[in-house]
Amino acid sequence: MDLPIELRSLIEEKLENNNIKDLQKNAEGISFKYREKSGKGNRLVTENIEALAYAAVRMPATYGAIMTALQNTLEIYNPQIHSILDVGAGTGAGTWAISNIIDFEDSICLEREDEMMNLGKSLMQESGIQQLENVQWEKFDLVSSEIEHKADLVICSYVLNELSETDRKQALEKLWKATNKILLIIEPGTPVGFSEIKEIRKSLMETGGKVIAPCPIIEKCPIAEDDWCHATCRVSRTKIHKLLKSGDVPYEDEKFSYIAVSKEMFEKSDLARVLRHPKIESGKITLQICSKNGISEKVITKKDKELFKLAKKASCGDRIITN
Numbered sequence: 001m002d003l004p005i006e007l008r009s010l011i012e013e014k015l016e017n018n019n020i021k022d023l024q025k026n027a028e029g030i031s032f033k034y035r036e037k038s039g040k041g042n043r044l045v046t047e048n049i050e051a052l053a054y055a056a057v058r059m060p061a062t063y064g065a066i067m068t069a070l071q072n073t074l075e076i077y078n079p080q081i082h083s084i085l086d087v088g089a090g091t092g093a094g095t096w097a098i099s100n101i102i103d104f105e106d107s108i109c110l111e112r113e114d115e116m117m118n119l120g121k122s123l124m125q126e127s128g129i130q131q132l133e134n135v136q137w138e139k140f141d142l143v144s145s146e147i148e149h150k151a152d153l154v155i156c157s158y159v160l161n162e163l164s165e166t167d168r169k170q171a172l173e174k175l176w177k178a179t180n181k182i183l184l185i186i187e188p189g190t191p192v193g194f195s196e197i198k199e200i201r202k203s204l205m206e207t208g209g210k211v212i213a214p215c216p217i218i219e220k221c222p223i224a225e226d227d228w229c230h231a232t233c234r235v236s237r238t239k240i241h242k243l244l245k246s247g248d249v250p251y252e253d254e255k256f257s258y259i260a261v262s263k264e265m266f267e268k269s270d271l272a273r274v275l276r277h278p279k280i281e282s283g284k285i286t287l288q289i290c291s292k293n294g295i296s297e298k299v300i301t302k303k304d305k306e307l308f309k310l311a312k313k314a315s316c317g318d319r320i321i322t323n
Contacts, residue, residue, distance in 0.1 A: 189255030231317025
């Protein structure tokens with residue numbers, strides 16, 4: 001998956017006047033901060049060069065994760081979406097992703113960090129895309145402030161994991177209150193990230209939320225306490241991306257956990273999700289899947305020609321028909 005050409009070009013243009021070593025140092029610093037200081041209420045990006053480094057190394061993966069999660073959601077339930085609220089928008093990757101799928105009328109990005117907000121706003125206003133040029137940006141702290149807006153689709157990506165448990169619960173209440181139709185929350189595809197998503201899932205279901213994706217028709221999550229569920233998306237790396245991350249591979253695989261919940265009733269057909277990378281052997285493929293019957297293994301042979309082709313290409317989190 002690639003960033004839109006307009007966005008990629010704008011980021012590269014803004015990086016031109018900065019020293020590569022300085023950008024690389026800040027990219028490494030951001031990775032350290034998110035790894036070691038998240039969940040403690042720390043401010044993680046406070047300078048312009050940090051925001052630029054973040055946009056270069058994290059926007060592609062964030063964009064890809066949100067795009068994948070949203071596509072998975074809308075293939076199950078696709079109501080009319082007129083308004084968007086991107087909470088903790090960062091440099092705007094979520095709204096860029098949404099704009100490629102939904103022709104929304106109104107969109108608001110809420111962000112705490114000034115430098116992230118300034119860069120995100122600049123990227124949209126210089127995009128030449130009217131839908132993005134009209135997006136409103138507001139400085140906002142999810143912990144200390146109430147959300148004064150409501151929207152059909154509310155998205156919050158890679159934000160709640162940065163909060164303490166108490167703040168996370170209060171933030172979730174605010175997000176749900178601001179939602180008219182769909183709330184989409186995305187977190188890192190790690191055991192910790194998934195445990196937070198699992199708790200969010202339980203909490204929203206208790207308040208009447210209807211889970212759209214990724215879960216099949218099932219009330220209690222069947223994933224064991226010492227296990228986790230995640231989806232993946234493959235993201236292309238540009239030359240500058242590879243330089244800043246000191247990598248030679250032309251892509252990276254972003255693992256993420258997510259939950260999409262509706263406030264409206266909808267008809268949900270039977271489905272199964274791939275939980276692990278397919279085990280491919282001579283003449284057969286073994287999938288670990290989650291369905292309405294819980295977790296099971298499905299062996300697919302070459303006799304099932306079409307299904308075999310699909311299974312061979314399947315990734316974690318993909319929807320698959322196994323009947």
